[in-house]
Amino acid sequence: MRIIPREEWGARHGDGRYWTTLPASEVWLHHSVTVAPDTVPPWTDDFEAIRTIERIGAQRFGSVYGFPYTFGITPAGLIFEGHHIAKTGAHTYGHNTIGRAICLVGNYETDEPTELQLDAVAWLLRHGQAQGWWREARLDGGHRDLTATACPGRHAYAAIPRINARATQPIGGGGASPSTGGAQRRYLQEESTMQLQPGKHGQYRSIPDGATRVIVGCPHGQMSARIIWHGPGYPSTHDMDTRWPDFDWVAKDAVHNTIHRLRPWRVPIPEKATGFALYWDYPPVEGHYDDYTGEVSFEF
Structure with a gap:
């Protein structure tokens, strides 16, 4: 597992207020009560869910805090950095200096947390103790233990x-990482995911060993895409005019004219294909050019 840093998920506000000393004495569990993203890639809805919590935090507590919790964990088991580990957040009144907060994204008064979330919290507790962030690899309780x-x-x-x-399991134990596959996760998220910027673009991708589908996702509005397959390899020669590599075409192009928001396009990879050219057209969202990007990843 890994922690997705603030710069990767697109933090726009502060990373906490006052510097404190480590290790922290306490770790408390929270939930966001915001809409929980699903548990399948692409992870654009997870990233947007974290940015939503940051916007709410900035409105409630001020821009200096931004994301008010120390970490956020989505139902897919993705772990996001919140405020700076050595700064105070705005999560547990009276305990923000000596305590840290892990927030499960979603409403767990009505829903059950996923096993991926529970495994991610356990991993984070062990990892944080090993890093010297807190004294013990355990939760001291929930927010409700301290206030009404x-x-x-x-x-x-x-x-x-x-x-x-x-x-209490050794570091590295617990459930499957969302970036390495496993019984509940068939996707290599970290290694394969690439952001698709707004506008009209083209990009070449090699196909990782074991991949069975290409997944193209749109976080907002809609986009269109074309996949041009090739194989059996990636030759060293290039077309002198276009600079694209010379290769053998192995299958008919895959075209999808309307990829809707949060309904990814899953394209089976044809036999013998070892790479593809992806062309996409993603109209910028008015007023949010930098907030939304599409994603391409692989299913294994």
């Missing part, structure tokens, strides 16, 4: 003993 609130929701609160039990 339902947070982190009854289902997440009931899962705290299970999380703490998993956190």
